[in-house]
Structure formats: structure tokens, C-alpha cells
Amino acid sequence: MRDVFCMNRIFKVAWSKTKGYYVVASELAKNHQGGSCRIKRLSAAIMAVLVLTPQMTALATTISVNDETWFAGSAGSGVLTIEAGSGISLTVSDATGTSTSKSMTLTISLDDDTLEAVSTAVSSVSSASTSASSAESSATEASTSASSAESSATEASTSADSASSSATAADSSATEASISASSAASSATAANSVAIGAGSVADEENTVSVGSPGNERKITNVAAGEVSATSTDAVNGSQLYSVASSVSNLSNRVNKVGANAAALAALHPLDFDPTDKVSFAVGYGNYRGENAMALGAFYRPNDNTMFSIGGTMGNGENMINVGASFKFGSSTIDSVKKAQYQNAPMSTMNALEDQVQSQQKTISTEASQIEELQAQVRALMEKAGI
Secondary structure, three states, X not given: OOOEOOOOOOEEEEEEOOOOEEEEXXXXXXXXXXXXXXXXXXXXXXXXXXXXHHHHHHHOOEEEEOOEEEEOOOOEEXXXXXXXXXXXXXXXXXXXXXXXXXXXXXXXXXXXHHHHHHHHHOOOOOOOOOEEOOOOOEEOOOOOEEOOOOOEEOOOOOEEOOOOOEEOOOOOEEOOOOOEEOOOOOEEOOOOOEEOOOOOEEOOOOOEEOOEOOEOOOOOOOOOOOOOOOXXXXXXXXXXXXXXXXXXXXXXXXXXXXXXXHHHHOOOOOOOOOOOOEEEEEEEEEEOOEEEEEEEEEEEEEOOEEEEEEEEEOOOOOOEEEEEEEOOOOOOOOHHHHHHHHHOOHHHHHHHHHHHHHHHHHHHHHHHHHHHHHHHHHHHHHHOOO
16 A cells, blocks of 8 residues: 555645745634635645655655545546636656656636636735725726726826715826826816816816817717707807807898898878878888888878888888878968868968969068158259158
């Protein structure tokens, strides 16, 4: 029978805090386990194989581990089964003669659960030179830092220094509460601010920056925002174009209205004529390049009342007006003469006017003659000595 290496057939490998290396101990011995227990067990098993293998060759003996036998001193193979793993396969070839060398082949296979455990154990910090110094902060790329609660820095050379801040692109920084710098070399230094795009600077509170002085950018592909009294949405270029078009159309309409008003103001009625109580008027108006024509009609049933109607045309902004005029108060003309005057035809009035003018000329001539006669009488009286 081959000798058995002196140790328990059921054993475990444990980390010695005092000695600073792994040791083989009885299954019944107590040990201290940390949060990464499964990884330590894997490492301990590998370490045990590497330490015990040369001893097995030197002692030229048979080692049994969990009913698996390793043959030392001659070619052989064995399997060391570890928790949650498929095992470690080790083949040792002993040299023969003087020209050959010893050789050892080590194969390690792990199942999915073990690989997941290893991946989980090393996923807390994924790149070198990162730091995450406060609660719920994270730093996931080289030379990044996240130093306050709920802050994150996710790309190379980024920093997020205040609560709820984030810096997600290379060389970006976020230094105040609730701010975000998401592009390379961007900087958000004011509270509740966001810097988007390389070189962008957000240095005012409650702002979003997509550039910096001299490095301005335009925002594209913006959906139409709600336009209402309570809306806080952003509007896009098409909405502004619509507003500008509306203002331009309103300006043109105002100019047309001005031209219409000028044309209506040019309509005037004629004096009252008892024999022709209806009259018409035409007017033209211009205002800032816009033109308009107006047509009006007036009706005077008597000397104290007048009705009118007018309208514009020609520029697409047609207007219309209707009016009535009245006259009140006592007259200084005798009622009989007023009736005669109102009922007399215009031809009679013209004849009377001619007669009056002729009489005025006669009176002027007679006045001159009277003055001459008076002068002669005075001369005779002087001669007579009177």
C-alpha cells in the first residue's frame, strides 16, 4: 500500500491574518470570513495546489483529497474539488534519465456561478485611479473622482464634487449641488446648472449651457413646444417663424387700415340744397405704401338733418361707415323769410343776388352824385354870402 500524506482527508484552506498567508486546516477549525468569501476560497485552493505539488513530487507519495488521488513520483493526474467550481485538474510528469525535465500542467475550470461571483467582486471599481468618497457616489473610469453624496464621475479625468452632481465625459467637472457636465472639457460651476458639449460653461444658477462665449452652438431637432399662458416649454424655429409672419401680416393690415381711414376722411358733403337733397363724394388715401379709395353718399332732407354712408375698396381691407348729423337751436332768420329762402329755387336765388349787386352799384353811383351836388350848393352859398 502507498503511504498517505499526513493530513485530514477532509480539510479546508484558510487565510491567516497573523501569518499573512494561506494555511491548510481541519474542516472543524474556525476561521474569519470577509465579504468576498468565495473569491478567497478559490484563491486558497489554487495556492494549496501550487504549494503542495512540489512536496508531492519530492516525497514520492500518494495524496488523497476528497477521494481524489494525486500520484507523486510518477506521471499522474488528480482533481481538487472546490466550492461552486468545476475543479482544478493537475498533471505532473516526473523526469526520467538525465536529458528530460520535469513538467506540470495545471487546468482550472469554473462554472457560471463562480464566474459571476468573481465578476461581482471586482465590479465595484472598474478602472485604475478612481475614487468615490461619499455615500452613493460612484467613479467608474481612470482618474475620476466623485466626492459627495449621490454624485458620479464616469469618464477619464472627470470630477463631481457636490451632492447630486455628475460629470460623464472626459476632462469635465461638476462642482456645485445638482449640476451636470456631460461632455469633454465642459464645466458646470453654478448650482442646478448643466453644461452640454465640449468646452461648454454653465456658470449661472438654474441654467443649461451648450457652449461658451465665442463657442456658441445652436440646438437642432427641437419639437414644437406648447404655447399657452402657463407653458414653460421651449419653442422651435418654425413656431417663431409663424409668430414673425403673424406680426408682419398685422403690420401690413395696419398700413391698409391707415390708407382706408385717410380715404374716408376725404369724403365731404355739399351745402344744403332744398332742390337737390342727395350728394356724392369720392376720396383717396395713402399710408406707408398702401393705397385706398372711398366712396360716400349724403342725404339732407332739411337744413337741420343729414344722413351719410361711405366705404373703401381696393386693398383687400374694405371698410364701411354710416352716420347721421342733426342741428338744434333757434334761428336768427324770420320764419317767413326762411321758408321763402328754403322753397325758392337756386335760379331765383342767383337772380336775386344779381339784382342786389346791381342795386349796390346804383346806390354807390347815386351817393357819388349826391356828394357832388352838395359841393356845388356849398359853393353857391359862399358866392351869395349866405
